[in-house]
Amino acid sequence: MALDDLDRKILCLLQQNARTPFTKIAEKLSIPDTTIHFRVKKLIENGVIKGYTVLLSPQSLGYNYVSLVRLKIGGHIVEDMSVKKAEQLAEKLKADERVRFIALGDQKTVIYLILIGKDPNDVNDIIQKLKNDPDVQELVMWNIAKVMKGEEMLSPIVFQDIGGRNSNV
Numbered sequence: 001m002a003l004d005d006l007d008r009k010i011l012c013l014l015q016q017n018a019r020t021p022f023t024k025i026a027e028k029l030s031i032p033d034t035t036i037h038f039r040v041k042k043l044i045e046n047g048v049i050k051g052y053t054v055l056l057s058p059q060s061l062g063y064n065y066v067s068l069v070r071l072k073i074g075g076h077i078v079e080d081m082s083v084k085k086a087e088q089l090a091e092k093l094k095a096d097e098r099v100r101f102i103a104l105g106d107q108k109t110v111i112y113l114i115l116i117g118k119d120p121n122d123v124n125d126i127i128q129k130l131k132n133d134p135d136v137q138e139l140v141m142w143n144i145a146k147v148m149k150g151e152e153m154l155s156p157i158v159f160q161d162i163g164g165r166n167s168n169v
Contacts, residue, residue, distance in 0.1 A: 067144060
């Protein structure tokens, strides 16, 4: 779907506050609110808008420790095996709510992580498990003192829902 200027303006306003009523958006853009409804519906149908969420402050929930981690997966005779092991580890890490960001590097054997924890032991627990993984050839960790931009990457935090399953809030 090609986005025009109006779509971009609507998206910009929704990114600033997804709870902004369509009537307010229409007022700001000097167009009918039915146009906003139609455009947003199309943006959702075409996958441009994937959903709406609540951004939580990790610090207010007691998550005061943030670390950036770079893992190098390797040691296999066949490079494709290292790539496969990196993908498997990345998939496994998705289940841990303290792992807030996972990305494979352009080499596909490097994994980048952002970890959060309530205390240093929370983060060190993950680090120790990674260090003990025989496929991890190199692990570099940087503790983050203060997030200046991008705090939304640390949210949402996973909570137990009423049914007892993990759910993203």
